[in-house]
Amino acid sequence: MSFVRTYTKPKIFGLVTLGALVAGALLGFLAKNSGIKWLSEALATIATIFTNLLQFTVIPLVFTAIVVGVNSLRGLGGPRTASRLGGRTLLWFAITSLIAVLIGIVIGLIVQPGSGVQVTPSKANIARIEDRPVGNWWTFLQDLVPGNFVQAFADGKILQVVFLALIVAAATYALGERAQPFVTVNQAVFDVIQKVLGWIILLAPIGVLGLIGRAFATYGNQFFQPLFSLIWTVYLGAILITFAVYPLLLRFVGKIDPRQFFAKSWNALQFAFVSRSSGATLPLSRQSAVDLGVPPGYAGFAVPLGTTTKMDGCAALYPALASVFIANLAGIQLSVLQYVGIVLVAVFGSLATAGTTGWFTMLTLTLSAINLPPEVTATGLAIVIAIDPILDMARTATNVAGQITVPVLVARQEGLLAEEEAPADDATPARV
Template sequence: MSFVRTYTKPKVFGFVTLGALVAGAVLGFIAKDSGAKWLSETLTTISTVFTNLLQFTVIPLVFTAIIVGVNSLRSLGGPRTATRLGGKTLLWFGITSLIAVLLGIVIGLIVQPGSGVQVAPAEANIARVEDRATGNWWTFIQGLVPANFLEAFTEGKVLQVVFLALIVAAATYALGDRAKPFATFNQAVFDVIQKVLGWIILLAPIGVLGLIGKAFATYGNQFIAPLFSLVWTVYLGAALIMFVVYPLLLKFVGKIDPRQFFARSWNALQFAFVSRSSGATLPLSRQSAVDLGVDPGYAGFAVPLGTTTKMDGCAALYPALASVFIANMAGIELSVAQYIGIVAVAVFGSLATAGTTGWFTMLTLTLSAINLPPEVTATGLAIVIAIDPILDMARTATNVAGQITVPVLVARQENLLDDGERKDPVAV
């Protein structure tokens, strides 16, 4: 029992996870260089099992979290208060997305990732691109509403689940006491899923070993070396957003010490980095916001909503850098109008992101908006898919940092931040 208590302490758990990351990288290189098929298969099996454990909790977690979160707004005031909070939350989502995409464009213009790179994508990756639906606005709108209620859940379509959850939550909120048993049931399911996910999180070091090991065993240096310009610019942009942009907003808008922010959210950021899943990190993200003083009712609404719609890493920074990279690789110089298109998609298209596949949807939407030739788009997507696991870690950590930051900013503006001076909100 004492071992469990020690293991679950944040610092101990962090060191164990970091050690697993290093061990996974070493084992992956060994498997790649020695051709040890059994080792590669073992790492793949571990990563697959851990990923499946995470993913099977995402759909029920997101659905119940949104219903519980919307109904929890009742404690903060009337419908107008709820509408005001939702509006300010979405406004800040847009503002931070604008900052992230502009930062990505600036870095892309300065560094010019992809210039001079001549890398042919693997045939398997080209096939994967051809098999996946590319992002466009009509596809997005048509795919928003499922053919039937259960389809969204059985097929794991997170965005459709969010759409359904918002409708059901609004109806539950409007019915008031008549829907209280339904709201109570969802609260119970939400609590159960959180408990299960808490147990899964304890397995994170093992999962990290498998995930990182699989990435290095599969890709090795095949794509990292020639495509290093994209890798390091994505990590640079993510670092600037997480450790410069967000801290400045927290300090001057949220009136909170950035060191306090990272102290209370580090476990969530670390888990997001290794799991590559905003949905799986949701309980940790929500608790981080509450630990920072955000009213639990508002945190229960804003963080789940941000989990699928607030993705500065996947929906803003990365599409900007990847678009510049793909254009440079094809020898195409982007125009001012095309850069404006990148910005527009990042700010207004973040609702098209959904769970772990959001980056693909957003990147294809962006490439479609700037009208790159189809063969350039297909080739570029096939190449970036090859190194996606490495890029996705930084993107997801950035997403989660934003999903915690925005509720803090709005809570400060609405007097819902408990730092010893919180006041009751005024309903209008």
């Protein structure tokens, strides 16, 4: 067997990627502690190139995947079936978001992160907060619709692309055979992007080495020292959701062994952790769902949709814990009504999250909903942004786990989940 075929087998590829993660962490610590500038620059360059390779495929992949996925639902039944699948998917999005935000609130009430912590935000972080648009429902609705079709793609605004894709997909679905040439073109583009991504994913171990190495070289011991109460509670919540809530739902609703779920999705979760991008992980997430038995057509609809709207880590768990943390920093005791506000924003506001900065929009929406004083909100945001990269790794991995879990649950309830098949000997990493 050739080296390439051996390397691309799921187990070998997973071990190589894990080894690259460890090596990257060690090189990052070395660069940070020894002051080797060229090593830090090399790790940052590798990380940037690999991320760019993935990111340039995200927009066309999301658009074509939704168009092809929605039209593929025709093979699963008529319009009623498609509507039922979409409705049930959104329902599970809301249910799991509710569970995640309640876990965040319970952990926050028990641990009370931020109590007794005295931290002053730096001027640089305050400036970064002032430069960011604060979450606002009217702004969100306005920004949902692009000024023109091309602008959404040119600006890389994933949520606008999703909005356009859903409209176009609905139109092509309604037109039926008359729109088939357009759907065929999208299918061809989708297949081309998938092939390119398969080649890019072969470079994942190198990319992971650069990504995790850059993080350690940049932040060093900041992974452990500052604001530790918020860091460990976010990680605790992410672990509970990913390794307790989802497995229980998979076992009792999806009727699937959680070990099978993690075996087929582990590379996606690992890559989400180091890349901090649900969009960049989309190809792995979608293929993980397919490997778990979800029909490709439905997976092509549900997973891309979940990439921008299904974020239990960024949109539910984290805003709950961060709100408690910021309130505690200011010595404010949240009321029952304020906790209810946190829950409502988490369940109904997840559509406001998109890409890698969605946490900020959701957190500002949550803080505005519970009506904390403006100076407390500004100070708290300036503090948490300093350690955001550390928190974002756990949040993104949780997001991706949920984006894979929900399609499995819906496919099982609809009787669409295929029985497990033996993996092909020459499976590529993109199918892991």
